Amino acid sequence: MDDHTDQTRKPRADAVRNRERVLEAAKLVFSAGGSEASLEAVAKRAGVGIGTLYRHFPTREALFEAVYRREVEQLSELAEQLKNAKDPVEALRRWLRSGVEFVATKKGMMAALALAVQSGSELHAFSFERLTKAIGSLLDRAVAAGEMRADISPEDLLRAFFGMCYVHDQPGWQATALRLLDVFVDGLRVPPPSKAKARSSKTTKPAKRKR
Amino acid sequence: MDDHTDQTRKPRADAVRNRERVLEAAKLVFSAGGSEASLEAVAKRAGVGIGTLYRHFPTREALFEAVYRREVEQLSELAEQLKNAKDPVEALRRWLRSGVEFVATKKGMMAALALAVQSGSELHAFSFERLTKAIGSLLDRAVAAGEMRADISPEDLLRAFFGMCYVHDQPGWQATALRLLDVFVDGLRVPPPSKAKARSSKTTKPAKRKR
DNA sequence: TTGTTAAACGGAGGGTGCCTCCGTATCTTC
DNA sequence: GAAGATACGGAGGCACCCTCCGTTTAACAA
Numbered sequence: 001m002d003d004h005t006d007q008t009r010k011p012r013a014d015a016v017r018n019r020e021r022v023l024e025a026a027k028l029v030f031s032a033g034g035s036e037a038s039l040e041a042v043a044k045r046a047g048v049g050i051g052t053l054y055r056h057f058p059t060r061e062a063l064f065e066a067v068y069r070r071e072v073e074q075l076s077e078l079a080e081q082l083k084n085a086k087d088p089v090e091a092l093r094r095w096l097r098s099g100v101e102f103v104a105t106k107k108g109m110m111a112a113l114a115l116a117v118q119s120g121s122e123l124h125a126f127s128f129e130r131l132t133k134a135i136g137s138l139l140d141r142a143v144a145a146g147e148m149r150a151d152i153s154p155e156d157l158l159r160a161f162f163g164m165c166y167v168h169d170q171p172g173w174q175a176t177a178l179r180l181l182d183v184f185v186d187g188l189r190v191p192p193p194s195k196a197k198a199r200s201s202k203t204t205k206p207a208k209r210k211r
Numbered sequence: 212m213d214d215h216t217d218q219t220r221k222p223r224a225d226a227v228r229n230r231e232r233v234l235e236a237a238k239l240v241f242s243a244g245g246s247e248a249s250l251e252a253v254a255k256r257a258g259v260g261i262g263t264l265y266r267h268f269p270t271r272e273a274l275f276e277a278v279y280r281r282e283v284e285q286l287s288e289l290a291e292q293l294k295n296a297k298d299p300v301e302a303l304r305r306w307l308r309s310g311v312e313f314v315a316t317k318k319g320m321m322a323a324l325a326l327a328v329q330s331g332s333e334l335h336a337f338s339f340e341r342l343t344k345a346i347g348s349l350l351d352r353a354v355a356a357g358e359m360r361a362d363i364s365p366e367d368l369l370r371a372f373f374g375m376c377y378v379h380d381q382p383g384w385q386a387t388a389l390r391l392l393d394v395f396v397d398g399l400r401v402p403p404p405s406k407a408k409a410r411s412s413k414t415t416k417p418a419k420r421k422r
Numbered sequence: 423t424t425g426t427t428a429a430a431c432g433g434a435g436g437g438t439g440c441c442t443c444c445g446t447a448t449c450t451t452c
Numbered sequence: 453g454a455a456g457a458t459a460c461g462g463a464g465g466c467a468c469c470c471t472c473c474g475t476t477t478a479a480c481a482a
Binding site: 423425426428434436441442447449450452 | 453455456457459460462463464465467468469470471472473475476477479480481482
């Protein structure tokens with residue numbers, strides 16, 4: 001009778017809950033068992049029937065995408081939180097480290113994503129934009145505070161980040177990536193103007209001994 | 212009684228033949244149907260039983276690797292042939308174009324390879340070395356002929372090549388890659404010494420109107 | 423040639439995962 | 453509380469994976 005001529009019923013509570021559960025389970029199962037884990041395993045872990053899984057995510061790729069999107073969003077939100085941190089440089093550094101972890105726990109997922117991205121790069125565009133924005137906000141703050149050079153764009157930084165993660169061969173890649181990122185961030189720093197010029201490419205940490 | 216105490220029988224002719232057939236079929240099937248095509252389809256196309264396929268290549272990855280290796284070798288041999296061409300610059304250009312085609316016909320294969328490479332990068336090392344050598348021989352010849360600048364290493368060139376092929380998103384990527392490679396090769400050229408200095412970073416094509 | 427034997431062949435079959443379909447259960451709305 | 457919409461679960465049909473073994477075939481010796 002009233003104003004509900006647009007037929008929008010409230011979505012069913014169980015549907016929302018189940019969708020969430022499946023996503024959570026998928027994240028765990030894919031991260032642990034690689035990207036070609038059984039969907040039935042995901043359903044079981046989520047405590048739902050296989051039919052439910054398929055209703056929410058008609059294809060394996062759809063599920064994949066949803067999981068990935070959500071992780072990208074989490075990384076993005078992390079940036080939002082870190083924006084309130086005291087030290088802007090440290091905030092950026094921490095975000096990057098989280099990014100490495102993100103890549104690390106994904107195991108085969110990255111490769112599978114490359115495959116999924118091929119057909120319909122909308123996902124790629126989305127994540128690129130989102131992460132650029134995230135990294136940009138952190139970068140801007142550090143620049144505005146006069147702690148970092150201003151001639152690096154968020155896109156550059158993001159690409160550098162991915163490039164450093166792309167070692168992915170040796171077992172120690174994670175440590176390598178972290179080291180490279182540290183060096184990179186050091187390189188981005190504007191040396192404190194009152195001090196002597198910082199040595200350019202060394203592992204020396206200027207003043208702050210402790211961290 | 213003579214010198215065949217080391218028990219090496221001649222390998223059976225049918226075994227050799229079948230192995231070859233499977234490889235050929237796999238190349239076609241994977242290229243056409245993506246990387247997760249059915250192995251049974253491969254066997255059928257090769258005209259052998261599924262058991263035969265599995266005897267020769269115990270896992271999907273093994274088959275994959277064999278196909279890939281062989282293609283890398285073919286690319287490598289192509290370089291060998293092109294070494295005898297008249298114009299060394301044109302030879303290099305042609306090799307690169309073949310490389311694009313190679314990537315193009317592989318469809319999902321590249322992504323699948325990324326996945327396969329993760330566990331045991333021996334294959335990666337092999338192909339990298341092999342392709343570097345191939346590209347290097349062509350490059351060296353052009354440099355020796357005084358037609359190209361000498362400050363680009365084969366590794367650089369190879370990476371540039373892969374980078375340009377890594378566009379892989381838009382439908383027109385292949386054309387893009389070819390264009391980029393052309394520009395790149397042009398950039399590598401030593402300008403004919405009798406001419407005026409080439410403008411440095413512009414899209415202007417110096418003299419040659421036609422191609 | 424013919425016989426012997428190691429090697430390779432093919433495909434049946436058991437197992438697993440994919441995905442659809444539909445009777446049943448549950449939630450929202452009135 | 454009743455009605456109707458919506459979501460649930462899992463049985464079942466299908467495709468593919470991979471192993472196993474009886475049969476076939478090629479290499480070698482005599």
